[in-house]
Amino acid sequence: MQNKGKIITGLVIFIALFTFPFIYRMGKAAPAPDVVLTPKALAAKQCVRSTDYMTAEHMQLLDIWREKVVREGQRLYVTTDGRAFNMSLSNTCLDCHSNKAEFCDRCHDYASVKPYCWECHIDNPKGEKQ
Amino acid sequence: MSDELITADEMLTQIDHKPPGKGWMDTPVNIRKGMYCYASNPKSVEYLGLPNARPWNPMEDDWKLPDNWQEIVHNAFKDRLERFRSFKVFMDICVRCGACADKCHFFLGTGDPKNMPVLRAELLRSVYRNDFTKLGKIMGKLNGARPLTIDVLKEWWYYLYQCTECRRCSLFCPYGIDTAEITIMGREIMNLLGLNIDWIATPIANCYRTGNHLGIQPHAFKDMIDFFVEDIEEVTGLALEPSFNQKDADILFITPSGDVFADPGTYSCMGYLMLFHYLKEKYGLKVTWSTYASEGGNFGFFTSHEMMKRLNSKMYAEARRLGVKWILGGECGHMWRVIHQYMDTMNGPADFLEEPVNPITGTKFENACNTKMVHISEFTADLIKHGKLDLDPSRNDHLSVTFHDSCNPSRGMGMLDEPRYVIQNVCKNFHDMPANTIREQTFCCGSGSGLNAGENMEQRMAGGLPRANAVKHVHEKYGVNMLSCVCAVDRAALPALMEYFVPEVEVCGVTELVANALILPGEKERETDLRMEPLPGREEES
């Protein structure tokens, strides 16, 4: 085989790069993180929308809330089952989900998502010690 | 030129580069008169020991193939895939991006979509997919695969002899796919069935026996050169004494036999004789010609790698027999691709020769230190650079010159500036053609790779159209009246092309221009150029 050395080296590099994710874990499992719900969140049972919706689309809901509050001056959000909420990340969301590290961050870190919420909002508006 | 040939204007107006609606696989080949070369003379094929020598005619239905021709093709295809990485890779990786489509002179000149390089290759690839790939076998026509039928074979023959192996497409291909390589393999395979053309087969048979394509026997070769010697005496008043088959010579000179035979190559041949005479008189350099290796060109290259090697072997064999220091090669296109990219690999190492040094200037030709063969333009450029030639460029004042880069010296070798340097030192009026038509992007003369016959004149003119078009441009813009080149096929082919498209422009070799300007020691005042045409402004003085 002509140019054997170069071709085999190239192939090894290519395969190593391609299979890097398999090598990176070395067979160690990396399951989805467990999200911790605070007692208050557990007690509430239902967020402002269904859990499925909130898991996939919460960022969209927050975006719309921000638009309504900041641009349109509306603060009242009424759920489909008639419950009313103040559209506020700090005062409503974080009221139940006061454990950012175990609730928000775990998934965001796992999926490498860096929400810019915290560029403006403090993550612990009540100043509770954790 | 044939009476039936359409006019240049008709040819230009009927070109349509838009392919038809019907797919190419559903369009059967239409072998058209004027677009192909005659089948080979069985005697030539037999002399060379090539298979299936018999008279046949491409226009007839029965091509008189061996019964197991499909098996022969399949096995030959397989064998070449296993021996040439180029062929195998090029069969697999084309993405049909179409960048090559309008780079081919035959496509530009004919508008025949099967002259797009990609389709020329697809003619073979379609069979490759059918015979050698899983996906092709399963998917068939949907995946561009088709079995090898007699019609497919005829299509191969027709279109592989409409490729001049110029490699312009390869320059533009993002993967470097080289249609020349595919044409070379295709022609090799077809030769195993006896599908050759006479314009290639007979020159090879001649070359094998007599040492040159034209079949000139040794005594006749000397006679022809002697004839040039007489002409030179008439022009310069000097009687030259060229040497043949001389054993104590420094350098063996090999050039295409076409230059010994037909105008305007003959003037370049006279140029070589005058240059060597000058170097002998002035510096004592001994250059000899060989009658055994009297062919620089190698039409074997257009038949098979084996035939190329069989013919090329004479160069080293003769250099060894004569005991010269190194070999100097004349102006020729494909000859130089063979020498530059193949010769040492096939017939080397040339360890019996010395690393070429120009004894007059002391220049070591390091770029040729292994193959030990130097191009006449490299040699002349070196002499001029060191001021070793007495030149009177004003003798070329009546000429306005442009330079046609031959395909092989440019894309197979990279010799672009040497001939230009030489030309610009021996004549004052030089104008290059537009950038997209010269140097590495140069267009073929349309008659390369053995297609320089008389019966395929329409094909040759169509193939030469892009070149002629560029010449016409500089003719109209700068008044160019001389198309120079460093290729014997060009010198044979371009005059007809010029006559057809730009009749005001003549064709010459670079060494002819050199010899016109070269002041030989003791020569008489020249009144004519090498063509015996009076030098303007000099007739009255004498």
Add this chain to the structure above:
Amino acid sequence: MNVNYIFSLIVVLALFLLAYVGVEAAGLQWLFGVVIPYAAVLIFIGGFISRILSWARSPVPFRIPTVGGQGRSLPWIKPNPIDSPSSSGSVVVRMLLEILLFRSLFRNTRADLVEGDKLAYRLEKWLWLFSLLFHYSFLVVFLRHFRFFLDPVPGCVQLLETLDGFLRIEFVNDAIQVGLPGFYISGLVLLAAATFLLLRRMFSAQVKYISLSSDYFPLFLIMGIAFTGIIMRYFLKTDIVAAKALVMGLVSFHPVFDPALTKSVSGVFYGHLFFVCVLLIYFPFSKLMHLGGIFLSPTRNLPNDTRMNRHVNTWNYPVEVHTYEEYEDEYREKMIEAGLPVEKE
């Protein structure tokens, strides 16, 4: 109507439906989420290696670079080291420019007959531009996806995400919400470039004429991958933590069969994944192998120095030649008569 692209389009649509219905109706998450992805990776790796080795097994008998510039010659003539490389360093540069910047394609011109009888060549950079955009955006998209393949996610992948997302397009009203999650340039560029390449194939007469269904199929497939990805990110969002958990299950060899996870990602995800698997399986058997083939192209990866350095043909064999002795034997008398020197008088 062209059977080649209609066929390819139908196949790609059918592939999507197969995966979608397979998981949504038949509950075949284990098949589309575990078995097929593993098989695809194995076939890709095995197929890729065997294709490269099949090329490598064929020798390179001659050194046949396509020379694209002045070769190395006399010392005072300036060579073009990139297009006519004479050293291995120059070859590496030529290959890098070819592979990373598509240098040959950059040369592309378009020939037209103007004023009836003049052939004119103009620069034609669109193919080069969109090919480059296509390949690089595909690369960025692929590397960006490493956030789903790696845990923890390395900083370089996060940096790439940041760079790719630097265009913040935000638009919200009652009907449409754009901007969260952040917009990635690469995805849209990939889809746009693939669309350009497709339209070129469908409407440029010459390219249409040479195109096979095997040219349309991978384009549709890649457009399908980009389209389903974009859909999942911006429109029909899926639970990406669950999606990553499934993928991490694969790469860590702990495949996930737990219905709580496998069913919490949408059918679109499985369609997306299945497209990628089909691409991986198809890859080694198709023209997509130009990825590896470009490295082995003898007209590009060899130096233009054969007169300077010997190239050996491993299968060079002796051939029948016509020797000088045979030649002289035939013509001796004529040679002597003409005064030409001979070996044997």
